[in-house]
Amino acid sequence: MLKKSILIGLAFGLATIVTGAFAQDPIKIVYIGKNTGNPYFDSITGGFEDACQVKGCDFLFVAPPTAEATSQIPFIEAQIQRGVNVIGIAPNSPDALNQVLDEARAKGILVLTVNGDLVGNESHRDATILPVDFTKTGPNQVELMGSMINYEGDIAILSATTEAPDQNTWIAAMKDTLANNPKYANMHLVATVYGDDQPEKSTTEMEALLANYPDLVGVIAPTTVGIAAAAQVVQSRMIADKVHVTGLGLPSEMRDFVKDGTVSAFQLWSPYNEGWLAVHFALGVLDGSIKNEVGGTFEVPNLGTITINDLNAMNTQAELTTFDINNIDDFNF
Amino acid sequence: MNTISKIFLRREAGIFVMIVLFCLAVGAFKPQFLTLQSLRIVLLLVPLILIGAMGQMLVLVARHVDLSIGSTLGFSAMVVGMMFKYYPEIWWPLGFLVAIGVGAGLGLFNGFLITLFRLPAIIVTLGTLNLYRGLTYIISNAKQIDRQYVPSELKAMSQTSPIFGIPWIIFMIIAIALLTYWFAMHTRVGRQIFALGSNPVAAQLRGINVSKITLLVFALSGALAGLAGIMYASRWGFVNPSNTGSGFEFQVIAAVVIGGVSINGGVGTVLGTVLGVLLLGCVSSALPLLGIPGTTQNAIYGAVIIIALLIDRGVRQRAIKTISAKA
Numbered sequence: 001m002l003k004k005s006i007l008i009g010l011a012f013g014l015a016t017i018v019t020g021a022f023a024q025d026p027i028k029i030v031y032i033g034k035n036t037g038n039p040y041f042d043s044i045t046g047g048f049e050d051a052c053q054v055k056g057c058d059f060l061f062v063a064p065p066t067a068e069a070t071s072q073i074p075f076i077e078a079q080i081q082r083g084v085n086v087i088g089i090a091p092n093s094p095d096a097l098n099q100v101l102d103e104a105r106a107k108g109i110l111v112l113t114v115n116g117d118l119v120g121n122e123s124h125r126d127a128t129i130l131p132v133d134f135t136k137t138g139p140n141q142v143e144l145m146g147s148m149i150n151y152e153g154d155i156a157i158l159s160a161t162t163e164a165p166d167q168n169t170w171i172a173a174m175k176d177t178l179a180n181n182p183k184y185a186n187m188h189l190v191a192t193v194y195g196d197d198q199p200e201k202s203t204t205e206m207e208a209l210l211a212n213y214p215d216l217v218g219v220i221a222p223t224t225v226g227i228a229a230a231a232q233v234v235q236s237r238m239i240a241d242k243v244h245v246t247g248l249g250l251p252s253e254m255r256d257f258v259k260d261g262t263v264s265a266f267q268l269w270s271p272y273n274e275g276w277l278a279v280h281f282a283l284g285v286l287d288g289s290i291k292n293e294v295g296g297t298f299e300v301p302n303l304g305t306i307t308i309n310d311l312n313a314m315n316t317q318a319e320l321t322t323f324d325i326n327n328i329d330d331f332n333f
Numbered sequence: 334m335n336t337i338s339k340i341f342l343r344r345e346a347g348i349f350v351m352i353v354l355f356c357l358a359v360g361a362f363k364p365q366f367l368t369l370q371s372l373r374i375v376l377l378l379v380p381l382i383l384i385g386a387m388g389q390m391l392v393l394v395a396r397h398v399d400l401s402i403g404s405t406l407g408f409s410a411m412v413v414g415m416m417f418k419y420y421p422e423i424w425w426p427l428g429f430l431v432a433i434g435v436g437a438g439l440g441l442f443n444g445f446l447i448t449l450f451r452l453p454a455i456i457v458t459l460g461t462l463n464l465y466r467g468l469t470y471i472i473s474n475a476k477q478i479d480r481q482y483v484p485s486e487l488k489a490m491s492q493t494s495p496i497f498g499i500p501w502i503i504f505m506i507i508a509i510a511l512l513t514y515w516f517a518m519h520t521r522v523g524r525q526i527f528a529l530g531s532n533p534v535a536a537q538l539r540g541i542n543v544s545k546i547t548l549l550v551f552a553l554s555g556a557l558a559g560l561a562g563i564m565y566a567s568r569w570g571f572v573n574p575s576n577t578g579s580g581f582e583f584q585v586i587a588a589v590v591i592g593g594v595s596i597n598g599g600v601g602t603v604l605g606t607v608l609g610v611l612l613l614g615c616v617s618s619a620l621p622l623l624g625i626p627g628t629t630q631n632a633i634y635g636a637v638i639i640i641a642l643l644i645d646r647g648v649r650q651r652a653i654k655t656i657s658a659k660a
Contacts, residue, residue: 035575036470036475036574036575037470037473037475037476037477037573037574037575037576038477038575039476039477039479039573042476063475065466065470065575066575161627162626162627162628191624193621193627194626194627195627196627198576199569199576200378200617201627203378204374204378204617204618204620204621205621205627207374207618207621207622208618208621208622208624211363211365211366211370211371211622212363212365212622212624228480228570228571232569232570236491236492236493252479252480252481253479253480253571255480255481256480256481256570
């Protein structure tokens, strides 16, 4: 597996070197994903690749076969040995990687968490790039759900795994929004269930929701596997007029459901821009044109002015993007 | 021996009773579990496992085991998915031939390693479980085949049909179970598989070509895993290099063993296997309905498998005792 990822990566790397052959000693950037075969990371990687093509750096994507807490460690070690300048990583664990990331930073490697952070262990990386201020996810999702059901009725949440930190943050924020904003006083959250990001399990959980709560009018699934599974159940039961599904999804996976009316709208951000920003930030820090200090700002083509927030966190966009029948074809990830 | 004892001696009766008791118990708490809608959910949950279980049953009867089926499923599904993506003009039902053919090829490769080099199946297929999964990543460049590339006619097979709206996939598994029954019980080759599994030495002495039978059961297991692969694309609408088929072998082997197929070879029935698959399907769909949290579902699922085996053993021993007491 390791060898294979490296081989594929080498192919990418070679392609980049060939296109940037005039550069003397290109900066080597690696991005370590959560796991292979995850279409979400294809899009982030696309941003890295395009930015490196423009700026002339050498980019490599690697990822372990499964998203386990410790599975990224050997990949980080291999990249340290390869002598990369920048490690971008979507950490599979908020604390299992501390030691190996410290080792990388001791060698002078710039360590960025991209698309997920080491919550509570921020001192073990240099900066983090997140698509959006994640505190907005919960309220944005509740508002979208409300607009689909006239702000009244029973709703449920279909999540990924019980221990996923980002999911739990979003769910807590959804509950908080529903409880404290009078606008949503007539929306009742009746259940939160977990489909483990597997289509089979997400489907049985969705079916159980429909059987247990006959008055259900909406389901929020803030996970790409969950929203597709929920949409498929609603589509095959032909109840899209009664049960409204929304959440966080990939346009490539949701396009058919939007076009046939199963799902009227869902949200996400641009994973592509995360890669794009990461490369511009990393190269800026390495050549001294960007200072990695809280409160600092810099310009990135296509994204405008980026501010370095508390804990050296940067966002590519202010609010979530909402996808519906009018714009779904504008996105190719 | 009276008829009642005869029925209870049959392993299938024990599993059938367990299914009924389990469903009634769940229905006592959640009446909606005993509805047609719920039956539909269970039946749509089990087809892939049932297809895989028919092949695994034959492999176990022949005293082997095939751990590679999850990756065989994944690889076949990926080949078909890529065909749909890159050659969309191809007549889509050809996908069935391709999936079954690719699966049979991978199964034959297992069989060759086992017969040619006299290697234990458990080790060979553990190796190919990883090998075939790795090849799936390589051919797909670790990229998923998205929903838009899977033909809508194929997806519709898992959703409906002109016959009372019962999805085609349900008729398909009934046909496969009947065909397997006929093959296992009423063909010469089918009976040879049982003879080989009961006593390989005697089977060889009686002139059964052991290598040929071994190759055949692995090819069949692979072909059925391949069929499960294209049906995965039909049922879920996508093919993912890491998720598709992952853990499939464990679900299938659990169902087959609950269904009374002996891991020591020679013993197993289609009816028992079908009931084993149905029991697991009922459990998987009941746990979320009962509101049992995901964190405890795995433990309960595992416990149910073990309890089912223990009850089954108890029921049969009691039946045997009753009969010997009368004799």
